[in-house]
Amino acid sequence: MKRTHIVLLVAIAIAIGALIMTSVDFSTYDTIASAKEKQGKFVHLIAKLDKTAPQDYDPAKNPNYFAFTATDSLGGSTRVVYHNTKPAEFEHSERIVLKGKMQGEVFECSEILLKCPSKYKDDKKQLEKTVNQN
Helix, strand or coil: CCHHHHHHHHHHHHHHHHHHHHHCCCCCEECHHHHHHCCCCEEEEEEEECCCCCCECCCCCCCCCEEEEEECCCCCEEEEEECCCCCCCHHHCCEEEEEEEEECCEEEEEEEEEECHHHHHHHHHHHHHHHHHC
């Protein structure tokens, strides 16, 4: 092989490595307290809905505004504003993953992922009941 071919192959390998490194998501899950320390930086929060606090969602007035309060496992709490429609089955989820940035005392959320294992537990109980009856 010529020297230029070797240099070209090394350059291609470096370019592929750089593309892979930029496409991988290196973000970690933060607590609400650590997210407040990282003002304006993109973070992931694992939390649950605070069902005692009011939710603000009026699809007739503004279907792309949803606000609620979330608490993490350490007891931290924050107001979350999501500029999109309210996810279906939101109140039934046990855990929620929030992606976004802290802006002062409010978490500006860009994406919500719902975790609903209880939904499948009920189906499993019904299946076991049916199997035991037969």
